[in-house]
Amino acid sequence: MTMADKAHQVFEVYGESKCFDDDGRIKRTGSVWTASAHIITAVIGSGVLSLAWATAQLGWVAGPTVLLLFSFVTYYTSALLSDCYRTGDPVTGKRNYTYMDAVRANLGGFQVKICGVIQYVNLFGVAIGYTIASSISMVAVNRSNCFHKQGHHAACNVSSTPYMIMFGVMEIIFSQIPDFDQISWLSIVAAVMSFTYSTIGLGLGVSQVAETGKIEGSLTGISIGTEVTEMQKIWRSFQALGAIAFAYSYSLILIEIQDTLKSPPAEAKTMKRATLISVAVTTVFYMLCGCFGYAAFGDQSPGNLLTGFGFYNPYWLLDIANVAIVVHLVGAYQVYCQPLFAFVEKTATEWYPDSKIITKEIDVPIPGFKPFKLNLFRLVWRTIFVIITTVISMLMPFFNDVVGILGAFGFWPLTVYFPVEMYIVQKRITKWSGRWICLQILSGACLVISIAAAAGSFAGVVSDLKVYRPFQS
Secondary structure, eight states, X not given: OOHHHHHHHHHHHHOSOSSBOTTSSBOOOBOHHHHHXXXXXXXXXXXXXXXXXXXXXXXXXXXXXXXXXXXXXXXXXXXXXXXXXXXXXXXXXXXXXXXXXXXXXXXXXXXXXXXXXXXXXXXXXXXXXXXXXXXXHHHHHHHHHHHHHHOTTSOOOOOSHHHHHHHHHHHHHHTTSOOGGGOHHXXXXXXXXXXXXXXXXXXXXXXXXHHHTOOOOOSSOSOBXXXXXXXXXXXXXXXXXXXXXXXXXOGGGHHHHHTTBXXXXXXXXXXXXXXXXXXXXXXXXXXXXXXXXXXXXXXXXXXXXXXXXXXXXXXXXXXXXXXXXXXXHHHHHHHHHHHHHHXXXXXXXXXXXXXXXXXXXXXXXXXXXXXXXXXXXXXXXXXXXXXXXXXXXXXXXXXXXXXXXXXXXXXXXXXXXXXXXXXXXXXXXXXXXXXXXXXXXXXXXXXXXXXXXXXXXXXXXXXXXXXXXXXXX
């Protein structure tokens, strides 16, 4: 008997009640606003900080155009995916608790395994990317204070390794939160932090433009010959596509977020509203941060707007922004990793249902609060996971390259291909009909973009590895 069958049996016993949903699980309490907070936490992440650099590679015409196109594709395919939360009827159909469950219910077969590998490798990669980004911000706080005391031309070299370890320790602690539904508060705090540092980055870009009275940049982006070779220009432009794709990537956790929503109204309806609100808000922020960052620095736009030291003052404002980045990434790390944690723990429970190490929970008393339920398997496996991601981050701390690879690797399959294919099955769209052809053209175009972005990002990694010495920066 599957978990879903057991859940339906529980529901038959309890019936319609204030405590249980139609699948027998504890009643969900999520709303359009908590879903929006989860999405904004996931979307307005470290990716926003590389958008000025990405815009600089593409120029004033292609940069904003690509941002708008990615926002439209993300919203449209997310709307398709939200219709796949329930199989069959959108109100009473069987729930799919995870992205993989939705693929299994609609596509089945080998595609489920492919989806699982891509999704969880991508989540693993995001954890690495966020560890790198947080350490860069912590280093930036240290360097900012050093520049303030010793002048802008001081060396102020700081190793990122201790800060990666500090971030890893924090994540080991927060990773013991059992499941997605219990991190709403962390998502709300993280969403506030993301607005804080994005607004500061935007404000600094605006003030720089106002101070100089000049808008930097060109229609075609970074200049060939003076800044880069023709080949480098091509690779960087491709890498910029990956960076923008990463900035919009959250589809891989959309089903998990949707599974926190209460009904009525239908979860798909609420999720579409939350997606529209979130994508609209993030696109405005992305356009402003990317464009004003490029307007302020032109071809010299740093890879990370708040840590590349295009700005030196006010140093205390930069410190606030970078601390906000770290707080946000602590939360975003959990939002992304909880689905991976849940998958491993669910699989372990199915394989070893009688193992007390995996299933037994120990009540740890906390004065003034409910006892914390500690699971030994959860403690060990999640700790090992964080340690591995931290060590890999130390070995390859290339922010822009990692961001580009993650964006390229996850964008087409998870944001476009699987949602499109599942929607075609769910809505029984006839092959070779006008709508089917349009959906396939969309999928094919996004595949080409992903391949180009991956090529550019790997070229960047190869270039950086030639001069990098592990654990020394």
